[in-house]
Amino acid sequence: MSYTYFPGCSLKGLGKAYEESLLSVFDKLGIEMTEIEDWNCCGATSYNSMDEMKAFGLSARNLALAEKYLQGAESVDIIAPCAACYLVLNKTSRYLKEYPEIGKQVHDALSEAGLSYAGLTNVRHPLDILQNDFGLDKIKAHVKQPLKGLKVACYYGCQIVRPYSTFDNQANPMVMDNLMKALGAEVIDWPLKTRCCGGSLTGTVQEVGVRLSYIIVKEAQKRGADVVATACPLCQFNLECYQDKMSGWYKDNLKFPVAYFTQLMGMAFGIDHKKLGMHRLFVPPKAATPEGRI
Amino acid sequence: MPEWHGWQKLKYEAELDPKFADEITAIPGGEKLANCIQCGTCSGMCPLSTYMDYTPRQIVAMVRAGFKGEVLSSYTSWLCASCYACTVECPKGIKITDIMYSIKRRAIQEKVYPKKFPIPVLAKEFFGNVLRNGRSTEMLVVIKLYLKTAPLSMINQAIMGMKLFFQGRIGLKMESIKRKKELQTVLNAMDKEAVSTGKGTL
Incomplete structure (x- = not known):
């Protein structure tokens, strides 16, 4: 099992213990995660309070960067342990599909920076991975x-x-x-x-x-x-x-x-x-x- | 009519802003606001409605009717902590949390929020920090927030701040991404007000 990992700003700061314990536990279970290279802040709630389109732009860059890890697979899973990151990335990937106008503007903005996003990411929480991909029985064994x-x-x-x-x-x-x-x-x-x-x-x-x-x-x-x-x-x-x-x-x-x-x-x-x-x-x-x- | 104490001044149609509802609902799915039946589920679910000057249900009605000044200068949208309890329970599928965001953005654009009120100040500081560096440096944002709103209350936070510092949970290092240009190109290209999808008939 292999996933991409989006830590977000908090897991590098106030929530350091969350990252440390998550990495240790996943390592023990043999769940591999690759940190997305050069990820940026998700924007949390503040960005949406200021500028909705820029908020989508922030997340879109992260989704595009994650997609670079596709390596021929049908889709790539992004593990987002922080609740705000999880919501914001999830919201953006949904809105890009549901609202073509937003999708088009994001697509154009990304290509100006030499990036692209085809909508092949799944944003997931570690709890979801543990229960549905890994399984509680295997956890019990550890x-x-x-x-x-x-x-x-x-x-x-x-x-x-x-x-x-x-x-x-x-x-x-x-x-x-x-x-x-x-x-x-x-x-x-x-x-x-x-x-x-x-x-x-x-x-x-x-x-x-x-x-x-x-x-x-x-x-x-x-x-x-x-x-x-x-x-x-x-x-x-x-x-x-x-x-x-x-x-x-x-x-x-x-x-x-x-x-x-x-x-x-x-x-x-x-x-x-x-x-x-x-x-x-x-x-x-x-x-x-x-x-x-x- | 005499202005009695506690007597609310009535507003008449000529004083309302008929375009306000369209402005606020110009967000994805915003047109559903027109379907509100004023049941009050949002206010009942909201853990913050007790502290608001207008409850979410009242705000929805006021947006629809065009009470622009009252809505934009109200504390309600700023107290919304984005817990989405109202949104998931609304029987009419109105994205109330998103409506609150739309109100916040409009209030910032029109500069009609209380000057030293910390919530919009936090949003602005955070926004600027991420725009410049691509990541947020929690410590920096918090210090700027206090300097701009209540410098003296920083003393109250000092003990907690020291504890967090020695636990390695806050630092003085500026967080930043490598390819700032790449991010700024994307964000500049998104430089446009909220895209309107489908016009509501309000």
Whole structure:
């Protein structure tokens, strides 16, 4: 199995631990990924707030660069672990097909720069790859230290499931839950799986953004979870790094671990914690495991 | 009519902008806005509607009726965090999140958002950073955001910033792509306002 990989800006910065753990875990499973050469920013939500056509242009260059890895195949899969990148690349590839006017302008713009795009890419999330290409049974075979007794609140956030639910149920996604169960963990049932964490509002209108993140962390805690598992660098940052602020504002005392699902996979596979970027978390999930507590 | 306290001034047709709806809905799939039945599902689904000055349902009605000034200067579109909960639940298939984006772009073009309001400032800083370098340098964007909106509140963020720095999660290195020219050629060729696909009949 071979894929192209679109890390996006966050996985090289705030979400470094996501990249480190993803690469370690995929390496362990033998899933090969080639980082797209000279990829650019996806534009996230900000580009669309400024200029819709330039937002399509940004993503189109990435899709065109990915297509260079086609090598005679029918299509090329792009793995986009960040939720914003996943949505934006997905949206662009769809719009280029659905709206010929946009498609034509993008085509012309690309050829001015000596690039081309034939629409032969599939934008996919690592969770999709793990469940549907690789398979949970094979993942189980790699588990060395089952996450026994660890109660995980699987938090999907918004943009992996909405508006395009390509690989899971939109109202009640289960792919991460199934994965965590395969690792030996318990998953909690909770209603905020896909509720918004506030996105960039935690940095802009903090009174609102931090409140939204607090609602999620608190609910996970109330329902008895030991750790929140995330699949998005912004969700992870919001839920984890603002806990001091939440504790101050809402008279709480939060030290609640929020880890990437790939870090929890790595723990179960027995991968060295340094290789999983655990040292980059404010509250390492180790403290939440039954033996860590004792 | 006397202007009583709390009495909302009524708007009459002559004061509304009949072209506004067409401007906002000139986006792919935008014409569906005309089908809104004002059921309020969008406002019910929206995790941010509590904090908005007008709920998403009200904004949709106001766009349709031509309340241009009120819509563009409202905080609603800026508070939209793009979670798409409204879009996927709308029984009429209206892409409400995209409508919010269209409102944001129009507000920036017409310069009718509060001066030091951080959200459009963030969008602009991010936009410029990526336009120049092809990638975003999180640290730089955040520092510029604070300098331009609330320099003093940077002190509040200092502890978290230091922690992140020592964990290697933020750095001072400027992120950049190699072939900036290639990207800029593509983006310059996309230099056009949103393409209109299919005119709505509003």
